[in-house]
Amino acid sequence: xxxxxxxxxxxxxxxxxxxxxxxxxxxxxxxxxxxxxxxxxxxxxxxxxxxxxxxxxxxxxxxxxxxxxxxxxxxxxxxxxxxxxxxxxxxxxxxxxxxxxxxxxxxxxxxxxxxxxxxxxxxxxxxxxxxxxxxxxxxxxxxxxxxxxxxxxxxxxxxxxxxxxxxxxxxxxxxxxxxxxxxxxxxxxxxxxxxxxxxxxxxxxxxxxxxxxxxxxxxxxxxxxxxxxxxxxxxxxxxxxxxxxxxxxxxxxxxxxxxxxxxxxxxxxxxxxxxxxxxxxxxxxxxxxxxxxxxxxxxxxxxxxxxxxxxxxxxxxxxxxxxxxxxxxxxxxxxxxxxxxxxxxxxxxxxxxxxxxxxxxxxxxxxxxxxxxxxxxxxxxxxxxxxxxxxxxxxxxxxxxxxxxxxxxxxxxxxxxxxxxxxxxxxxxxxxxxxxxxxxxxxxxxxxxxxxxxxxxxxxxxxxxxxxxxxxxxxxxxxxxxxxxxxxxxxx
Numbered sequence: 001x002x003x004x005x006x007x008x009x010x011x012x013x014x015x016x017x018x019x020x021x022x023x024x025x026x027x028x029x030x031x032x033x034x035x036x037x038x039x040x041x042x043x044x045x046x047x048x049x050x051x052x053x054x055x056x057x058x059x060x061x062x063x064x065x066x067x068x069x070x071x072x073x074x075x076x077x078x079x080x081x082x083x084x085x086x087x088x089x090x091x092x093x094x095x096x097x098x099x100x101x102x103x104x105x106x107x108x109x110x111x112x113x114x115x116x117x118x119x120x121x122x123x124x125x126x127x128x129x130x131x132x133x134x135x136x137x138x139x140x141x142x143x144x145x146x147x148x149x150x151x152x153x154x155x156x157x158x159x160x161x162x163x164x165x166x167x168x169x170x171x172x173x174x175x176x177x178x179x180x181x182x183x184x185x186x187x188x189x190x191x192x193x194x195x196x197x198x199x200x201x202x203x204x205x206x207x208x209x210x211x212x213x214x215x216x217x218x219x220x221x222x223x224x225x226x227x228x229x230x231x232x233x234x235x236x237x238x239x240x241x242x243x244x245x246x247x248x249x250x251x252x253x254x255x256x257x258x259x260x261x262x263x264x265x266x267x268x269x270x271x272x273x274x275x276x277x278x279x280x281x282x283x284x285x286x287x288x289x290x291x292x293x294x295x296x297x298x299x300x301x302x303x304x305x306x307x308x309x310x311x312x313x314x315x316x317x318x319x320x321x322x323x324x325x326x327x328x329x330x331x332x333x334x335x336x337x338x339x340x341x342x343x344x345x346x347x348x349x350x351x352x353x354x355x356x357x358x359x360x361x362x363x364x365x366x367x368x369x370x371x372x373x374x375x376x377x378x379x380x381x382x383x384x385x386x387x388x389x390x391x392x393x394x395x396x397x398x399x400x401x402x403x404x405x406x407x408x409x410x411x412x413x414x415x416x417x418x419x420x421x422x423x424x425x426x427x428x429x430x431x432x433x434x435x436x437x438x439x440x441x442x443x444x445x446x447x448x449x450x451x452x453x454x455x456x457x458x459x460x461x462x463x464x465x466x467x468x469x470x471x472x473x474x475x476x477x478x479x480x481x482x483x484x485x486x487x488x489x490x491x492x
Contacts, residue, residue: 003141010139013104017134020101024137029112032060036083039125042117055116061086061127062112062135064164065105066142075102079111079127082170087126088113095129108138156482156490172476172484175294179472180247182293183267186286192243192269197232199225199249205445206230206388208357208431209252212262225251229268230388230463231450234417237270237461238453245269247468254442258480259409262489265468274462275390275416276400280377283404283412283464284311287375287471294475302407302477305373313375313404318364321378325367330360330382331397339363354438357385372405387427387444389415411470417461421454 017024033041038059046054063081070076073092078085088111092099105111114131143165155162155169162169184194202221204211206228216223229246236244247267254260271279288309291298298309323329326346333339336356343350343359348366353359360382368378379402383391386399400416418424428446435443472484482488 006141007139010106010137010141013106014137014139017101017104017137022101022104022134024134026133026135029062029133029135030060031062031112034083035061035063035079035081035086038086038117038127039084042119042125046119053118055118055128058114058116058130059127060112060114061088062110065107065109065111068105068107073099075099077105077111079113086117087120087124088129088132089120089126090129090132095132098132102132105134106138106141108140108142109134110136110138153490156488159486169483172472172478173486175476176468176472176484179290179294179475180265180468182290183286183468184247186289187245187267187269190243190282192245192271193241195233195236195241195244195246196248197226197229197236197246201226201232203445203447205447205450207250207252208387208442208444210254210442212251212253227252228465229266230465231447233268233270234458234461234463235450235453237272238456238458242272242459243270256489256491258482259470261469261481261485264481264485267466267468268464269466270417270461270463272459272461275460276379276402276414276462279414279462279464280313280315280402280404281311283377283414283466284313284375286466287404287406287411290471291475300475300477302373302474303479305407307374307406307474309375309406313377315377315379316372318368318378318380318382321368322363325371326363328363330363334384334397355434355443357382358442360385369405369410370408373408374406376405377402378405383427386415387431388418388424390418391423406474409470409473410467411474412464412466414462414464417458417463419454419458419461421451424454425451 014024038061041056042054045056061079063079065077066080066085067078075090077088077090079088090099090102112133112135113127113129115128117125117127120126143161163173200223202223204224204227207230209227211224211227213222213224228250229248233244233246245267247265249263250266251263253262288298288311291300291309300307319330326348328342328346330339333342334356336353336359339356339359340350343363348363350359351362353362372378380392380398381401383397383399386401389399389401392398392400402414403410404412428444431444432446469481469484473481476484478484
C-alpha cells in the first residue's frame with residue numbers, strides 16, 4: 001500500500017525541481033554508453049596504463065537510481081540500465097551550485113550523468129559526475145529495499161515493477177526476444193518465407209479449441225480471434241509459395257494453468273513436398289541450434305533433470321507407450337464408453353469428456369506426458385484425434401502425426417498434411433456432426449473455402465505448430481507460462 005506521506009514528499013520534490021527551473025521530464029537525452037560499455041572502456045585503459053589513476057574520457061550515461069547514500073559533501077548513487085549497474089559519485093566541491101539539487105533525487109528516478117569513469121580504492125568502476133540531469137521523477141517508490149516483489153500475483157499484474165526489481169524476470173524477457181529473433185533467422189536460412197495471416201477470422205478452424213467471439217458492426221456479423229494459423233498457411237501453399245511460416249498470437253478460450261494462457265505465441269510452418277518425418281528432423285535441428293546459439297550448450301538443467309537436446313531425439317509409438325504405461329490398448333477400445341471404463345478400472349481420472357478424442361488426450365496427459373523428460377517424439381496418433389493429418393499407408397486408423405515433448409511438456413504438434421479434399425471434407429463434416437451433438441466440445445470446424453482451396457490442389461506438405469512460450473519455459477527453466485509471458489491473463 002502506498003505511503004501517503006512518502007508520496008507527498010516526492011510530489012514536493014517534483015515541485016521544488018520546477019521552481020528551480022529544472023525540468024523533471026525532459027524530451028530526450030544524449031546517452032553515449034551503457035553501464036557495461038563504460039566498465040569495458042575503463043578496463044581497456046587500465047590495461048595500457050600502469051598507474052592507479054586510469055580514467056576514461058568523459059562519457060554520458062543514463063539509467064534508474066537504485067541506491068542513494070550521502071557521506072558529507074559526497075553522494076554516491078547506483079545507476080541501473082538494461083545492461084547492468086554502475087556507481088556515480090557527486091562531489092559538492094566539484095559540482096558547486098548544482099550539488100544542492102542532488103537532495104531532490106530519489107531511488108527510482110531516471111538520471112543522466114556526464115563524466116569520466118575511474119576505479120575507486122575499493123575497486124568499483126565509478127562515473128565522476130561533472131554534469132547531471134534528471135530524466136524522469138518517480139513519484140511512487142520502488143519495491144522496498146530493492147529486494148524485488150515477493151507477491152507472485154503482484155509480479156504478474158505489475159510486470160514493470162517485476163522487471164525493475166527482479167533480474168531474472170528481465171533476463172527471461174530478453175531471452176524471449178532473442179529466441180524469436182534467432183528462430184526467424186533460422187527459418188529464413190532454411191528458405192522459408194514469413195507471412196501474415198488474419199487474426200480476425202469468419203470461421204475459427206485449424207484446431208480443436210473454443211474461440212473468442214466478437215461482433216463486427218460494419219459487416220454485421222460475428223468474427224473470431226484465430227485459434228490457429230494453419231488453414232490460411234495451407235492456402236498459401238496452394239497458391240505456390242512452397243515454404244511458409246508465421247510467428248504470432250493465437251487465442252483459445254480455455255482455462256488458466258501452469259501451461260496455458262488464453263493468448264499464446266506459436267510458430268506454424270508448412271513445407272511443400274515434405275512429410276512428418278522431415279518435419280521431425282527440422283524440429284530437432286531448430287531446437288538444438290537455438291540452444292547452442294542462446295547458451296553455447298546443448299545440455300541444460302530443467303528442474304532436477306539434465307536435458308540433452310542433441311539429435312536424434314527418441315521416437316516413441318503412441319500405442320505402445322499407452323500399453324506399457326497403463327495396460328490399455330486403445331485400438332481395442334475405439335468407443336468412448338469402452339475407453340472410459342478401461343481408464344476407470346486402472347484408477348485414472350477421466351474428467352468430463354464428450355468425445356473419444358478428448359478422452360484420449362486425457363489419457364495421454366495422465367500416463368505418458370509427465371514421463372517424457374528428455375526430448376521425445378510421440379508418433380502415430382489415431383486418425384480420430386487428427387482430422388487434418390494424412391492416414392498412414394500401413395494402417396488407416398493411424399495418422400502421420402507426432403508431438404514433441406521436453407521436460408514433460410508438449411512443445412510442438414506436426415503432421416503430414418491431409419491434401420485429399422474429399423477425405424478432408426468427410427472428416428470435418430464428422431467433426432461438425434459431433435460439435436452439433438456436443439455443444440461445448442472442442443472440435444475442429446468445416447471451412448468451405450479451405451476445402452475449395454484443396455480442390456485446386458495442394459502438394460504433399462509437412463506442417464508444424466511450435467509453442468514459443470513453452471520453448472522459452474524450457475530454455476529459462478520455468479515451470480509456469482506466466483513467467484515467460486510479460487503480461488499473462490489473471491483471475492480478477
